[in-house]
Amino acid sequence: MTANSDSIEPVPTGSENWSLVIRPQRNLFDLRLGELWKYRDLTGLFVRRDFVSVYKQTILGPLWFLIQPILTTITFTVIFGRIAKMPTDGLPQFLFYMSGTVVWTYFSDCLNKTSNTFITNSQLFGKVYFPRLTVPISILISTLIAFIIQFILFLGFTLFFWLKGADIKPNAWVLFTPVLLVMMAGLGLGCGIIVSSLTTRYRDLRFLVAFGVQLWMFATPIIYPVSSIPEPYQMLIKANPITPIIETFRYAYLGAGTVSIPNLLYSAGFMLVVLTIGILLFNRVEATFMDSI
Amino acid sequence: MTIVIKVENLSKEYRLGQISGGTLREDFSRWWARRLGKPDPYLKIGEEDHGNRQGEHIWALRDISFNVEQGKVLGIIGRNGAGKSTLLKILSRITAPSSGQIKVMGRVASLLEVGTGFHPELTGRENIYLNGAILGMAQKEIEHKFDEIVEFSEVPQFIDTPVKRYSSGMYVRLAFAVAAHLEPEILVVDEVLAVGDAEFQRKCLGKMSDVARSGRTVLFVSHNMSAILRLTEETIVLDKGKLMLSAETPRAVDFYMSSGFAQEGERRWLEDEIPTSAAPFRPLALRICDAQGRVIETARSTEPLTIEFTYRLDSPITGLRVGLYLQTSRGEVVFTTFDTDEVSKFETHRLRQNGRYVSRCEIPADFLNEGRYVLGVNASSYRVRRYFQEEQALTFSVDATGAPGSHWPEPRQGPVRPRLNWKISPAAEQPAYGEPLIERTHSGGRTADGD
Numbered sequence: 001m002t003a004n005s006d007s008i009e010p011v012p013t014g015s016e017n018w019s020l021v022i023r024p025q026r027n028l029f030d031l032r033l034g035e036l037w038k039y040r041d042l043t044g045l046f047v048r049r050d051f052v053s054v055y056k057q058t059i060l061g062p063l064w065f066l067i068q069p070i071l072t073t074i075t076f077t078v079i080f081g082r083i084a085k086m087p088t089d090g091l092p093q094f095l096f097y098m099s100g101t102v103v104w105t106y107f108s109d110c111l112n113k114t115s116n117t118f119i120t121n122s123q124l125f126g127k128v129y130f131p132r133l134t135v136p137i138s139i140l141i142s143t144l145i146a147f148i149i150q151f152i153l154f155l156g157f158t159l160f161f162w163l164k165g166a167d168i169k170p171n172a173w174v175l176f177t178p179v180l181l182v183m184m185a186g187l188g189l190g191c192g193i194i195v196s197s198l199t200t201r202y203r204d205l206r207f208l209v210a211f212g213v214q215l216w217m218f219a220t221p222i223i224y225p226v227s228s229i230p231e232p233y234q235m236l237i238k239a240n241p242i243t244p245i246i247e248t249f250r251y252a253y254l255g256a257g258t259v260s261i262p263n264l265l266y267s268a269g270f271m272l273v274v275l276t277i278g279i280l281l282f283n284r285v286e287a288t289f290m291d292s293i
Numbered sequence: 294m295t296i297v298i299k300v301e302n303l304s305k306e307y308r309l310g311q312i313s314g315g316t317l318r319e320d321f322s323r324w325w326a327r328r329l330g331k332p333d334p335y336l337k338i339g340e341e342d343h344g345n346r347q348g349e350h351i352w353a354l355r356d357i358s359f360n361v362e363q364g365k366v367l368g369i370i371g372r373n374g375a376g377k378s379t380l381l382k383i384l385s386r387i388t389a390p391s392s393g394q395i396k397v398m399g400r401v402a403s404l405l406e407v408g409t410g411f412h413p414e415l416t417g418r419e420n421i422y423l424n425g426a427i428l429g430m431a432q433k434e435i436e437h438k439f440d441e442i443v444e445f446s447e448v449p450q451f452i453d454t455p456v457k458r459y460s461s462g463m464y465v466r467l468a469f470a471v472a473a474h475l476e477p478e479i480l481v482v483d484e485v486l487a488v489g490d491a492e493f494q495r496k497c498l499g500k501m502s503d504v505a506r507s508g509r510t511v512l513f514v515s516h517n518m519s520a521i522l523r524l525t526e527e528t529i530v531l532d533k534g535k536l537m538l539s540a541e542t543p544r545a546v547d548f549y550m551s552s553g554f555a556q557e558g559e560r561r562w563l564e565d566e567i568p569t570s571a572a573p574f575r576p577l578a579l580r581i582c583d584a585q586g587r588v589i590e591t592a593r594s595t596e597p598l599t600i601e602f603t604y605r606l607d608s609p610i611t612g613l614r615v616g617l618y619l620q621t622s623r624g625e626v627v628f629t630t631f632d633t634d635e636v637s638k639f640e641t642h643r644l645r646q647n648g649r650y651v652s653r654c655e656i657p658a659d660f661l662n663e664g665r666y667v668l669g670v671n672a673s674s675y676r677v678r679r680y681f682q683e684e685q686a687l688t689f690s691v692d693a694t695g696a697p698g699s700h701w702p703e704p705r706q707g708p709v710r711p712r713l714n715w716k717i718s719p720a721a722e723q724p725a726y727g728e729p730l731i732e733r734t735h736s737g738g739r740t741a742d743g744d
Binding site: 017018019020021022023024039041042045046048049052053056057123124125126127128129130287288290291 | 299307308382383385386387389390391392393394395397398399400401403412415419422426427428429431432455
């Protein structure tokens with residue numbers, strides 16, 4: 001009991017000791033990030049739950065995190081490298097495709113999983129309150145763990161090819177990796193929560209997303225280098241905010257392609273805009289979405 | 294006393310279109326129609342306003358204001374759809390109000406959320422941590438209370454087993470143990486007491502009174518009037534989203550039981566009161582009649598009374614049974630009966646063709662005690678489907694003038710007041726205690742074994 005509530009004087013309105021005021025639609029910019037921090041234990045437990053429950057009752061368990069990128073890379077190498085004979089900026093095909101796949105998978109997983117936040121958790125959200133953003137944020141983190149495992153695998157293959165004398169030149173841009181990851185996570189989260197907020201109203205979007213992410217991959221230099229694209233399409237590829245991130249990543253670890261600071265700034269700006277819109281929208285939907293599900 | 298919950302002019306409006314969920318196409322056509330100045334293409338033709346519904350909008354709560362003082366146990370009663378759950382949902386921040394506000398002092402937790410977020414693949418231990426965090430406990434707090442939670446749950450030997458291997462009883466006990474150790478300043482309880490066995494329910498109610506005794510506040514939503522009377526001091530009555538009464542519990546319960554649905558011994562159902570899920574069964578009227586067939590509101594306990602339930606079947610139903618529940622105004626069930634309880638009746642009415650029917654039964658004279666009673670109805674095919682149910686369809690009073698023992702002006706306890714055939718006669722000399730009784734028990738045991 002605080003001193004305030006024991007005082008005998010009439011409490012003037014406005015100075016009452018309420019710990020919580022439940023009101024209609026909150027201020028658009030009242031994001032209550034402090035509350036999100038208070039629930040950090042919950043975020044951690046969600047990460048653990050996602051991670052543990054994925055491989056329980058599977059034979060290979062966490063090995064799946066390694067099998068997926070290897071199989072994808074092999075497929076790409078055979079189809080796009082050997083059969084279609086697409087150029088890879090002079091890099092070993094395997095490493096070229098793997099670098100693209102690993103980074104892209106992080107982004108697309110973030111997007112796909114966060115875009116289902118409201119639908120898959122409607123049971124939970126319908127019964128108890130906690131900051132809803134803990135769910136997408138925990139997804140970013142558990143996806144990051146998977147990424148790190150796959151990234152180490154990529155480093156292993158890079159080392160292997162380097163020892164074999166392949167023409168790869170890792171450089172100081174490697175130190176830029178965390179920034180690239182933050183940009184990926186931000187873009188994935190931003191797009192994901194925009195979609196998840198809209199799917200509470202329009203279920204159609206769910207189908208569009210799974211399909212759209214696939215198409216998006218083809219508009220990103222995952223299976224081809226930017227340099228191989230004819231001039232009229234270059235604009236399109238460069239308008240894609242993921243392009244500079246993938247290009248920088250490849251340049252950092254393999255030494256081929258280009259790094260352009262303005263393009264990176266464009267991606268960063270794009271990410272900030274998408275993330276801001278996403279969080280504002282999410283915040284708005286969070287208050288009343290239970291009425292429409 | 295400090296006020297810990299202050300509800301001010303709280304309203305909640307639902308858009309019917311929203312509940313059914315829209316598609317992009319639908320919204321687009323709506324928007325297009327508006328632009329062209331045409332009416333909404335998805336509005337149902339001939340929709341009328343009744344009661345709390347206005348066109349496409351429905352007021353689940355309308356302009357509710359009340360305060361709750363610290364340490365009070367507040368009961369919330371009302372029929373289905375009265376707005377009780379909406380109120381709790383707003384209070385536990387699952388959905389936001391449309392206007393007005395609630396000011397709260399302290400942490401709110403509800404027993405709505407028992408077991409939410411339990412993941413079947415995780416062990417009991419892992420789920421305690423996860424569930425605790427979802428309910429808003431810090432990791433330290435859970436660690437601190439962990440042993441107590443496990444003990445309360447009565448499943449210590451399975452704590453490292455995935456909960457998908459638990460029986461449903463164990464699952465609920467573990468879930469409740471976590472919720473019960475949340476120690477919120479304000480606890481919201483919504484009829485979850487219906488889950489679990491009697492012993493477990495007793496524990497729950499015990500926990501609830503502990504919470505109240507330790508100076509914390511409880512909001513208790515229930516249809517069980519005896520639980521409300523036992524556990525709460527003050528009660529609010531909601532009806533169609535409005536606050537009808539806020540008073541001491543006995544007065545509120547009396548008001549609730551005797552108003553709203555009681556219509557002079559007769560209850561008629563209007564078209565819009567019947568859920569569409571009831572089709573092809575359609576209740577028409579429920580009546581209490583005296584021996585002369587007149588509809589009455591107060592019956593005399595010394596005379597027989599007839600209960601008539603009129604209904605219509607829009608298509609034939611096989612195995613239909615139409616039943617009545619009689620409850621006292623405190624919520625204790627007196628009896629449950631069905632019109633095809635007799636095997637011979639069940640066989641002759643195995644298939645009921647469409648048409649109007651009356652199921653009628655007579656409650657004999659000298660059966661009910663004085664007081665207020667609540668009559669519920671039910672229409673179902675056993676283990677196939679329940680067509681219609683209304684637990685509080687009608688209330689009526691029984692007057693005990695002339696009943697056995699009414700020459701002593703004292704209230705008699707119990708819902709029944711039978712006229713029993715007492716015999717008083719001089720007793721023969723008592724035989725020695727013990728022997729004959731023991732012999733009887735023995736012979737009884739033997740016959741049971743022989744069977």
